[in-house]
Amino acid sequence: MKTRVKKILSIVIIAVVVIGWYASCFGLGSINNLKDSLKYGLDIDGGVYVVLKADTGHMSDAKVKKVMDQTKEVLNRRVNAMGVSEASVSVEGKNRLRVEMPGVKDAKQAINKIGKTAKLRFTLADGTTIMTGSDVKNATASQDQENGGYKIVLKLSSSGQSKFADATEKAANGDVTATVQNHGTTVSNSSIVIWLDNDILTAPTARQRIDSSTCEITGGTGGMSKTEATEEAALIRGGSLPVSLHEVSSSVQTASIGANALNKSIVAGAIGLGLVFLFMIIAFNLLGVFADIALALYVLLVLWSMKMIGAVLTLPGIAGIILGVGMAVDANVIIFTRIKEEIGKGRSIRSAVDEGFRHALVTVLDSQITTLIATIVLYELGSTTVKGFAITLMISIIVSIFTAVVVTQVFVSTLADSRAAKYTFFGCHADGTPRRWIKHQVHFIEKRKIFYCCSGAFIVLGLCFLIFHGFNYGIDFTGGTMIQMDMGHKVSTTEVKKAVSQYKLDPTIVYSGKGNKEVIIRTGKSLNANQRDAVQKTLEQKFNRPSNSVISSEEFGPSIGSELRNNAIKSILIAALGMLIYIIFRFKSWKYGVAAIAGIGHDVLVLIGVYAIFGITVDNPFVAAVLTIVGYSINDTIVIFDRVRENRHIMRGKPVMEVLDTSITQTLDRSLMTSITTEVAIIPLLFFVSSELAAFVLPLMVGVAVGTYSSICLCSPLFYEFNKREEASRYAQIAKNKKRIEAKKEEHKAEKKREEEAEKTREAQRAEQKQASLPEHSSAAKPKKKNKKNQQKHVSYKRKK
Known part of the structure; x- marks a missing residue:
């Protein structure tokens, strides 16, 4: 890359950093600042989450995955229909679903709504099932022009239409003996009872055979409230879940x-x-x-x-x-x-x-x-x-x-x-030597x-x-419940324990927050939303606290x-x-x-x-x-x-x-x-x-x-x-090899010396053999005469010495 290009890139990067940080802190044009743009978890935004476990029984892994995906989609439709912004449903683990509802303040109401997300079915007044939620294509709330207020409009599938026609004919003709009770009162013989698990959602009556792809549920004179109609329509519209669900943990954060x-x-x-x-x-x-x-x-x-x-x-x-x-x-x-x-x-x-x-x-x-x-x-x-x-x-x-x-x-x-x-x-x-904290080699x-x-x-x-x-296990490991409340002032933990003694929680109570004005109640018992709500209301009444004094509450089942x-x-x-x-x-x-x-x-x-x-x-x-x-x-x-x-x-x-x-x-x-x-x-x-x-x-x-x-x-x-x-x-092998080499060298020297000595011996033997082979009269065999002159000099030399 050329130097000029690098300089331009350096300037661009610096500009991006400066403009980016300005936009992140203060916004820029249509771009909101980063703090307002990010999505935050419940621990920051506050809200409610609930974890529901599906009763999958002995299903195969492939079947469980399919069922959980179907259940997730149903819950997504139901939760979104409740009007909670940024609500999310996710599969957690193998057979659990986590539903998060940011910004929700009423934990009991929200969790109970989620808790009512089990199987939807329609029965006659005698309890005979006539169809399930899968037969309902849609359910909406609309204004009731005839009676006032709001009504629920159901749109049925083709199979649901025929089932519903036969059922409404029986109900309208009084051919059914009512046995189903709603809050202690037996429903009308002409009722079409809509159930969520074992709870009755509503029990409207049929006046005549309804053989149509749509039907209406009205609230009589004055109609239903908008909230009632919207919530019931959302639960019906969710359809039938393929499995039953039960709450295993939940949490509320302010x-x-x-x-x-x-x-x-x-x-x-x-x-x-x-x-x-x-x-x-x-x-x-x-x-x-x-x-x-x-x-x-x-x-x-x-x-x-x-x-x-x-x-x-x-x-x-x-x-x-x-x-x-x-x-x-x-x-x-x-x-x-x-x-x-x-x-x-x-x-x-x-x-x-x-x-x-x-x-x-x-x-x-x-x-x-x-x-x-x-x-x-x-x-x-x-x-x-x-x-x-x-x-x-x-x-x-x-x-x-x-x-x-x-x-x-x-x-x-x-x-x-x-x-x-x-x-x-x-x-x-x-001089080019590096600056170092550690200047010497450490062993x-x-x-x-x-x-x-x-x-x-x-x-x-x-x-x-x-x-x-x-x-020191937290309740998410041991199972149990935690409730944190703002008491307005420091209260005695003994009084708090006495106030909740009727629930037999055997709680651990500690102070929290500035000035110890908050208390944290921990118990090994897993309390669902309704049970936690009862404990919270008892404390609110005992210490004269408002309904929003609960800062957070959590519940974990032991399986978690x-x-x-x-x-x-x-x-x-x-x-x-x-x-x-x-x-x-x-x-x-x-x-x-x-x-x-x-x-x-x-x-x-x-x-x-x-x-x-x-x-x-x-x-x-x-x-x-x-x-x-x-x-x-x-x-x-x-x-x-x-x-x-x-x-x-x-x-x-x-x-x-x-x-x-x-x-x-x-x-x-x-x-x-x-x-x-x-x-x-x-x-x-x-x-x-x-x-x-x-x-x-x-x-x-x-x-x-x-x-x-x-x-x-x-x-x-x-x-x-x-x-x-x-x-x-390796070093031993090197030493062994070195020793072997040295030994070979010594052996080579000894061999060479032996060869030299053998050669000398052979030379001497050859000389003796040559001497022995010469005739006695030859000049070579005769002894040489001594040089008289040299001999005399030698003698003279001896004398001088």
């Missing part, structure tokens, strides 16, 4: 609490984001500014993506976005750290930027994809609240890859092409036994607490808790298996995968220990917290292992311990910076948002620290343990 939490979350998010911006500038100078622009764009893209796809933003979802900021920072930190290293090797700035992005891209993709695996599992197996967190985190991961790899690269490449580029702009000193591997002991001790402590004290526990275990196992397969595939060795998964097991056990030791409530978000930590931990481990894989080629022949220590030291700055920025981003949530969200955020903070620790101090040492025996055997 909008005031959620709105307050939303405002506080926005403030907390802004503070966290500001701290991250400042930290990046301090750490990376001008590169930090580029990262901040990319992060600002990241937040915009995540929020507007949620708006475009219609995703629901919940309070845990807000935590997911802020946690995603830390993940987005991580991608930038990996790239910037690698650029600094390349500059430190003596490369030019242009070359260092190209090499830094090339090497960092593999690490960024591997680390983020493994985290994405955990997020997908979280979405598939989590409840609706957890799904909101998962979808937010999923979008965050995808967007963070784009902003780091594409957007940041545009800015950094533009700077690298500039003549004004200096080493100091890239986090280096003026982690040789201290591995200390880390093993520390981790083992904490895990054993946590398990002891778990065995002897158990978890067991399924949540099973899903938590299943989620961790599936996520771990998926990560293991991916790591083995990418790193071409089981040792990397098993070491990484062992670290995940450690993190999960530590988090369980934290929950057990400190008594943190184990509820639905616990699954999200565990899987988020799993994803974060594997992210950090992959970054280190990616460097180990690279260094094993560069440092070929070096001991594994040295390669691991070098790799950890090279990535240590990145590990610490990512952990710090992630912690900094989510810390404000502890102080600004509700205690429920804080209980979710605190384990995340602990998990981030534990994930960083396990990646450095456990996963890498475990990888060394897996390679230690192989390395020892």
